Amino acid sequence: MTRTDEKVRYSPESKGDGHTRDTAAEGVENVLKLLEGRWKLIILFHLFGGNVMRFSDLERAIPAVSQKMLIQQLRQMEGDDIVRRIVHHQVPPKVEYCLTEWGQALCPALDALLFWAAQREQMVQPSSAAEDGMADG
Amino acid sequence: MTRTDEKVRYSPESKGDGHTRDTAAEGVENVLKLLEGRWKLIILFHLFGGNVMRFSDLERAIPAVSQKMLIQQLRQMEGDDIVRRIVHHQVPPKVEYCLTEWGQALCPALDALLFWAAQREQMVQPSSAAEDGMADG
Numbered sequence: 001m002t003r004t005d006e007k008v009r010y011s012p013e014s015k016g017d018g019h020t021r022d023t024a025a026e027g028v029e030n031v032l033k034l035l036e037g038r039w040k041l042i043i044l045f046h047l048f049g050g051n052v053m054r055f056s057d058l059e060r061a062i063p064a065v066s067q068k069m070l071i072q073q074l075r076q077m078e079g080d081d082i083v084r085r086i087v088h089h090q091v092p093p094k095v096e097y098c099l100t101e102w103g104q105a106l107c108p109a110l111d112a113l114l115f116w117a118a119q120r121e122q123m124v125q126p127s128s129a130a131e132d133g134m135a136d137g
Numbered sequence: 138m139t140r141t142d143e144k145v146r147y148s149p150e151s152k153g154d155g156h157t158r159d160t161a162a163e164g165v166e167n168v169l170k171l172l173e174g175r176w177k178l179i180i181l182f183h184l185f186g187g188n189v190m191r192f193s194d195l196e197r198a199i200p201a202v203s204q205k206m207l208i209q210q211l212r213q214m215e216g217d218d219i220v221r222r223i224v225h226h227q228v229p230p231k232v233e234y235c236l237t238e239w240g241q242a243l244c245p246a247l248d249a250l251l252f253w254a255a256q257r258e259q260m261v262q263p264s265s266a267a268e269d270g271m272a273d274g
Contacts, residue, residue: 021185021198024251025178031250032169041165045158061158081261102253102260109253112246113168114161116239123239124218 034080039065039073047083048107052098171217176202176210184220185244189235219243
């Protein structure tokens with residue numbers, strides 16, 4: 001007996017947005033695409049909390065990233081409305097980076113992912129694979 | 138003037154786990170790795186809500202996936218403690234898939250990502266790129 005009903009719409013437990021299972025999966029996939037990029041998460045975590053950093057601050061904070069790559073990641077995040085680039089018209093020119101309001105709003109969602117990851121140990125029983133051993137039905 | 142202090146630990150707003158910015162970024166990255174895989178999110182959203190599905194149910198629900206790929210994704214999710222494979226020892230053998238308790242606990246975190254994505258329109262001002270146009274400082 002099957003307990004699935006493909007016509008039932010996916011309804012998130014907390015915030016109903018009228019998603020179907022397909023659009024929910026696609027929506028999350030689109031978010032993951034925004035976060036891909038080798039350095040974006042570490043940039044995000046450096047800017048969370050209303051931090052404002054110059055390019056050189058970010059370079060110092062993330063020593064493993066090349067200048068070219070850091071510029072590229074910041075540009076992409078700016079284009080994705082996550083990072084804001086603030087230009088101070090002075091001599092010499094000063095450019096700072098911070099998160100947009102929307103970028104900052106990502107913090108609780110990433111916290112939720114970290115919280116989930118932290119639950120693994122308590123929730124997963126060590127020997128749950130014991131019942132395995134037959135073909136897919 | 139810089140407002141960053143690299144010695145300050147990253148403290149999530151809600152659930153303090155003693156993360157630094159680096160370990161928080163790494164933690165989220167590890168979660169994203171679990172969710173990569175072309176079909177994992179759609180499988181997740183089909184199994185959320187305590188759904189129990191046979192392999193053939195999942196095939197019908199996700200017609201674009203090949204049998205080989207579906208098996209591979211389910212095996213990986215099983216290995217990652219997200220999906221549970223239930224073997225009923227009967228003739229013919231019956232195998233069902235559902236989420237582990239931990240897999241099910243991913244739902245609110247993915248909801249948080251969807252909620253964040255839905256906020257973009259209200260939070261992002263259409264012409265915030267106007268101040269751009271100078272070199273990185």
